[in-house]
């Protein structure tokens with residue numbers, strides 16, 4: 212057992228706080244134990260130390276203005292407790308870390324009244340949302356400190372777990388790391404009718420997973436933002452709480468798993484390898500539940516699962532060690548699930564779910580290639596805010612091929628939903644065949660996608676495609692496309708007026 216002295220001088224077992232190696236080096240100096248630990252990866256935190264109640268992000272009640280749901284969000288700085296009893300300085304929406312959960316249904320009109328109460332410029336991007344590019348909250352829709360921004364759109368897509376986060380050029384990694392992010396759920400009663408648990412905070416649980424480095428006093432450690440992959444934290448924070456536990460009171464729980472890490476790849480499983488049902492991917496439901504016992508999520512991706520438990524059971528959601536460089540080189544415990552001694556009955560999930568039909572490629576399809584380069588380029592160029600890289604027909608279905616011969620990256624595109632047709636020429640696993648907006652493209656990998664573009668024509672405001680590893684998109688591993696009236700593609704000006 213290794214012991215460390217906390218600031219009060221009391222000794223406590225090291226595993227109790229999964230103290231970061233950096234903090235330990237600081238605490239013990241660069242000799243002895245510190246040197247012995249340098250260069251090795253952190254052991255997973257002791258499951259028995261996962262005792263902190265999992266916070267549930269509050270639902271944000273909209274104001275109703277005519278036929279529009281109006282949500283009010285403010286980006287702000289404040290203090291939070293990632294570890295109970297210890298103060299962390301964070302950024303959040305309507306709070307000090309993360310933000311409330313927004314909810315709406317297909318067909319709803321929504322407006323967000325957003326205020327930037329930070330002292331730095333930010334943007335507010337709706338990850339996975341199909342909406343006009345001028346309201347997408349990408350790098351062009353900057354909001355200066357003290358200013359407001361009021362995007363308004365109609366929800367045109369089916370039920371999904373979407374999320375919102377900053378997307379400001381060069382500062383996204385730091386702002387997300389400090390805590391800016393939240394969920395936007397699109398609801399559909401048909402999923403509840405199909406037996407998917409849907410009582411928010413009871414058996415329908417958001418699980419926003421973030422790896423963070425914490426200082427010895429529990430604050431966010433910002434060192435390493437400019438490393439190759441940015442910060443890879445050794446402490447998992449879920450919904451803003453380290454060493455978190457969820458008290459399960461029903462036979463089945465629906466977990467909305469979001470990899471909100473800056474770069475880390477998660478290979479999610481339970482410690483007893485139990486099977487669960489995958490019911491949805493990034494942008495919507497599957498057509499039938501898929502049984503699995505492990506799923507991989509790169510950062511930015513979501514997956515929804517239903518897991519069943521027996522009374523008095525305790526299981527750990529964890530990430531297994533993988534082979535993608537430093538992005539998944541350690542096993543990490545994430546969230547402990549503790550079942551009560553008496554569980555409320557849950558229905559079985561129906562064998563048919565209200566999943567949307569996959570986009571059908573025209574014959575012959577329009578094929579678009581995206582090649583990752585060694586220098587953070589895509590197709591040989593880095594991000595230029597004034598350059599339109601691709602012009603597409605609004606509402607079209609296209610075939611995209613993303614090829615990566617260099618280090619691990621992933622690929623995310625705005626203004627579309629896609630299906631993964633092939634990874635290195637083979638069908639992806641069934642749990643990866645649902646609607647998506649982000650896909651892991653590991654080193655030496657090529658993925659083929661069927662992309663359904665949003666039916667919005669606007670030659671002046673681009674959508675983004677990029678690596679979602681936040682350090683990489685900040686460095687410029689990003690490009691821009693516009694969707695325009697079909698037939699007008701050739702006449703579009705590819706230089707944006709500033």
Ligand SMILES: [Cu+2]
Pocket residue numbers: 619620621678679680683684688
């Ligand atoms: Cu990348």
